[in-house]
Amino acid sequence: MRITFLGHAGLLVEGGGRRVVIDPFLTGNPKAAMKPENVKADAVVLTHGHGDHIGDALAIANANDCPIIAVVELAGYFGRKGAKKTIGMNTGGSFETNGIRVKFTQAFHSSSVQDGDQLFYAGQPQGVLLTLGGQTLYHAGDTALFSDMKMIGERHKIDVQALPIGDFYTMGPDDALDAAAWIGAKHVIPIHYNTFPGIAQDGAAFAANLEEIGLKGHPLEPGQSVEI
Ligand code: NI
Ligand code: MN
Numbered sequence: 001m002r003i004t005f006l007g008h009a010g011l012l013v014e015g016g017g018r019r020v021v022i023d024p025f026l027t028g029n030p031k032a033a034m035k036p037e038n039v040k041a042d043a044v045v046l047t048h049g050h051g052d053h054i055g056d057a058l059a060i061a062n063a064n065d066c067p068i069i070a071v072v073e074l075a076g077y078f079g080r081k082g083a084k085k086t087i088g089m090n091t092g093g094s095f096e097t098n099g100i101r102v103k104f105t106q107a108f109h110s111s112s113v114q115d116g117d118q119l120f121y122a123g124q125p126q127g128v129l130l131t132l133g134g135q136t137l138y139h140a141g142d143t144a145l146f147s148d149m150k151m152i153g154e155r156h157k158i159d160v161q162a163l164p165i166g167d168f169y170t171m172g173p174d175d176a177l178d179a180a181a182w183i184g185a186k187h188v189i190p191i192h193y194n195t196f197p198g199i200a201q202d203g204a205a206f207a208a209n210l211e212e213i214g215l216k217g218h219p220l221e222p223g224q225s226v227e228i
Helices: 057-064 072-080 149-155 173-183 203-212
Strands: 002-007 010-015 018-022 043-045 068-071 086-089 094-097 100-106 112-115 118-121 126-132 135-139 160-164 187-191 225-227
Touching (some): 002 187, 018 126, 043 057, 057 072, 173 203
Parallel strands (some): 018 043, 135 160
Antiparallel strands (some): 002 010, 100 126
16 A cells, blocks of 8 residues: 655545545645645545545546545535545445445534535544555544544554644644544544644654564654555
């Protein structure tokens, strides 16, 4: 599995001959690694409806003629906005399409879509277990630390975990360190930090703390990849 950090919470995940983009926020992201028109994907997976996660989802999905996979209310929103294909799931559900397996897990956050001066209910925020080619990535979405992360780690074979460390809107690095230990996947990619001054964190220090508990941190710059 090859994971490319697109900036903020965006990941391009490649494995088993499939390419999946999670939470593409490129337009208007000062740290974006790619232009949305250059993203090739077989599916777009969204954790929740906030603008820093859904930004370029519709354009990428329709340009690639691929589905947006999201919680049912958010998938419905994109269907009304002109997405050609949507798959609306809900927490705890799993689905496989075209060699792409997605399972949604709980996340503790909020979720809505801001569309001009209107605010749409976007369902519950989600974490994502994405399996490609027999390997599984857990993208925690925007979330606080919660003790059922232990259960998620015990009940799934997770190869790599992407955890928010920015603080303020999500877990900060101290809580994320406990999350990483509870989930237990060896490889850890910090996300949702350093995009804006309010979520500035030290990715290298986080990785050093992971090493002390036997895990491997990958604080990627936007555009960098890691092979797991
Ligand atoms: Ni959010
Ligand atoms: Mn966010």
